[in-house]
Amino acid sequence: MNEQANTPALAVNDKVPQVVFKTRVRDESVGGDNPFVWKDVTTEEIFDGRRVAIFSLPGAFTPTCSSTHLPGFESKYDELRAKGVDEVYCISVNDAFSMFQWAKQLQVQKVQ
Structure with missing residues (x-):
């Protein structure tokens, strides 16, 4: 609970x-x-x-989220897909504009 x-x-x-x-x-x-x-x-x-994996972050552009969290899921995306996950989603408290720019800066191609 x-x-x-x-x-x-x-x-x-x-x-x-x-x-x-x-x-x-x-x-x-x-x-x-x-x-x-x-x-x-x-x-x-x-x-x-669909079977999806959802992870959340404290915030876009924060040091650990930028260096470890999001890049980690991006790098493991294909492994998750091989295990039957249809899609991987990242959620945070940030607005859509910030999340878009952050993903663009990190060159995220797979995680939604």
């Missing part, structure tokens, strides 16, 4: 709670230097029928 949130912890093979994520997606019809739009995406759309 997660005492702070007063919710049970998830275990392997549990379904994630229904949540709506605010995401930024490229939309070339927008044009200009910032061709992105906001899109609501549900946990069901992302995770339903």
Whole structure:
């Protein structure tokens, strides 16, 4: 039990709670230097029928997260896929803009 949130912890093979994520997606019809739009995406759309690994971080651009956490999952991505994981997701308290720039700086290609 997660005492702070007063919710049970998830275990392997549990379904994630229904949540709506605010995401930024490229939309070339927008044009200009910032061709992105906001899109609501549900946990069901992302995770339903898939086996995923989700890890969280204290924050983008922090020393340990930048040198160890995210690069570690990126380097082990193919091993996780070989074990039946469909996708690997990183979550943090940061906004979508910060996470995008951080992943770009670290040259992350596989972890979502």
